[in-house]
Amino acid sequence: MAVIHPLTSNLNLQINTQFTHLKSETLTRTRLNFRPLIARSCLNHSNVVLFDAAKHTVDTYLQSGMVVGLGSGLASSMAIEYLGQKLRVGLLKGIVGIPTSDRIASEAEKAGIPLQLYQDSTQIDFAFNDADIMEEGSLNVVIGRQRPQGEESIIEEKKILDVTENLVIMVKEKQYKTAVEGSIPVLVNSVSWMDTAEEIDDLFVGDAEVWRRPSMGHADPTGGNFPLVTTDGHNILDVIFTTPIPNLAEVANLLNSIDGVACHGIITKTPCTAVIATESGLRIIETSNMRSV
Secondary structure, three states: OEEEEOOOOOOOEEOOOOHHHHHHOOOEEOOOOOOOOOOHHHOOHHHHHHHHHHHHHHHHHOOOOOEEEEOOOHHHHHHHHHHHHHHHOOOOOOOEEEEOOHHHHHHHHHHOOOEOOOOOOOOOOEEEEEOOEEEOOOOOEEOOOOOOOOOOOHHHHHHHHHHOOOEEEEEEHHHEEOOEEEEEEEEEEOOOHHHHHHHHHHHOOOOEEEEEOEOOOOOOOOOOOOEOEOOOOEEEEEEEEEEEEOOHHHHHHHHHOOOOEEEEOEEOOOOEEEEEEOOOOEEEEEEOOOOOO
């Protein structure tokens, strides 16, 4: 079921939504004397709607005492900063954050969020994350496209998102697609990457190209002279689909069947809630009873 939420503020926040006055526009909270939250004047027009998605996620789904998976991406960074503001003024208490990467851990520390490293026994009450693209209906998503830093491994990110009891994915409207297109990142062992690439290529022959991601310079099928190696010791293969992908879950199952694949960027997770930022408001979609991949 989809619900459209107007772009309004809770917690007695007064927002001037006239974009002609963006230079002086800030978020302020009445009755409490503390520094402004996130100034909308520092956001371009397309990111204003993402901020509303981030704020809605924190205001609606987070409760005191939760263990929260802190996701990666622009909306997630906004949510982390906003969560830190709420903790500082006492509107939320006892939150513990589980960062999905070292960069996110640094952002959370600056925001004042207490952190804990993920362990296999960690119980995570709630998590939020961005996605590069979301499949309409299923809410299956792709993460990890075009990340140049090898230290941001999608392995840790997927572990945290897979074990959380409740997951929110934040995307812009243009990222919510009936027919998913583009690339899917696949992590493979760097020693035997070519054998794995050939096996993937055989799976999707005629529908996709397989390129090893470079750490710098121009991309080519072999990754150039400086292929990207993650901190886990993996190369990243970008499986670039030349035709729309009919079913992300089926692609995930095929990739999971290949021995040389350590991880891939497809996530299917239930329960899952999509917070979709549109020009007219927030579209909220919930799904359940689906198997995690």
